């Protein structure tokens with residue numbers, strides 16, 4: 001049934017996935033962190049499943065940024081220039097986007113993502129660097145999350161209005177669902193509303209116009225953190241988008257107190273809204289009490305994130321795993337020795353890379369803790385060092401430790417840059433007693449090493465701010481158990497001593513920081529370090545259960561199948577709680593596609 005999708009010509013129905021960042025490959029630095037990698041994993045899994053999907057993003061010629069860290073952990077940022085012409089195909093079509101009264105020309109570059117069976121999904125990278133545009137407009141698609149508020153608003157206009165126009169220009173006339181991955185692309189809804197009222201103008205918008213747009217739009221919200229929800233002053237909106245659009249927006253619920261909230265715009269015009277874990281659904285319902293928020297828990301693309309040694313093991317014992325990640329359930333039958341051997345190999349490869357990059361001499365025999373993700377305050381990368389002397393005592397008395405860190409701080413986020421410096425200070429103070437490295441330039445390639453090569457994946461977010469988190473899922477697929485605060489996906493993935501360990505008393509508890517820190521040290525001392533050194537079979541059992549129980553579920557193929565079943569194929573339904581029967585899904589395919 002699903003295979004037929006790949007034979008559909010360009011003018012047949014598609015699902016259009018919009019994302020400000022998409023992480024495809026380290027040579028294309030068009031992503032910043034979890035949101036972009038998730039977009040890439042979604043498209044990779046959609047290609048595996050043969051979905052008729054197309055994706056739209058911006059080119060970001062100067063990427064996010066390249067990170068250098070000096071000896072004190074001061075972050076220095078450089079442009080991450082790359083060469084689209086070496087990896088992408090430039091398309092001849094152009095569209096116009098009206099920005100502050102100027103007609104800005106937009107072109108697109110294309111990249112195909114190929115799935116397990118050869119089905120491909122095109123990703124269109126919008127680009128304004130054309131000689132016909134003025135120099136400021138040419139730079140609009142340069143920097144991911146760079147520039148000021150006006151720059152960001154203009155970028156979002158290019159993504160939303162330019163993206164909808166470009167898809168039409170490319171012949172994708174029948175878009176079954178516009179999927180907004182976070183609020184950055186919410187102008188998609190306004191672009192569709194303009195189509196809907198063509199010739200009449202936005203002042204004539206009726207309830208049924210709005211309902212028609214709502215039927216085609218889907219919104220995934222990714223964070224309860226305020227910085228993730230763009231807000232623009234009404235005055236700026238008026239200047240950049242013009243009087244007609246701004247006056248219309250003022251009449252809707254998405255503009256309050258003279259501020260347009262892009263998440264509210266997406267919420268107002270979507271038939272289906274979801275958070276990215278069960279816990280995040282709950283939190284999002286309290287943030288957006290006027291909307292029905294559902295949950296589809298994130299997943300990662302298994303083949304992308306499984307290390308070469310584990311790929312060989314899975315290919316041998318469960319050859320179906322690439323085609324259908326759910327077969328990873330049967331990892332439970334893989335002998336423990338094989339699990340240990342594959343992990344040992346992944347660990348040696350990771351340590352060789354770390355030692356090559358840093359000149360450190362990390363030891364493969366030592367319990368290695370990993371912590372790598374965007375450096376943002378709420379993730380509390382330095383929680384492990386709340387009591388450095390206690391940590392040192394544990395390492396001396398119970399068993400040696402070493403720690404691998406990586407992650408970039410946003411160039412304007414001074415508080416998070418200070419956290420990186422603090423880790424450098426602690427590393428210097430601990431010296432050889434607990435070797436600690438902080439790697440520069442965390443990207444897809446480095447994440448593949450670190451998530452698969454450490455022994456324990458540490459995660460210490462301030463609850464309830466971790467909407468999902470995905471790097472622990474990459475670790476699980478490689479038999480690396482998580483040691484994590486019960487937030488985001490871990491509320492669903494945690495079984496104590498089976499898939500890893502919790503920090504704190506439970507996801508509903510009101511642990512103080514002191515409580516969390518006590519729990520962190522206590523479990524290291526009494527459970528994790530002794531198990532690692534004295535009971536290797538028990539530890540290997542946890543590794544294997546992490547694969548079988550969590551790798552088989554927290555993967556992107558399962559996630560995309562849920563989007564298909566609960567969202568894309570449920571056109572017009574606004575309450576996504578009940579799962580459609582097989583019959584409904586089939587007839588929806590027949591009707592819609």
Ligand SMILES: *Cc1c(COP(=O)(O)O)cnc(C)c1O
Pocket residue numbers: 032033034035037372373374442443444447448468469470471472474
């Ligand atoms: C997976 C990944 C992330 C996201 O990690 P979280 O645990 O979700 O914060 C960020 N950056 C890179 C390079 C990744 O591969």
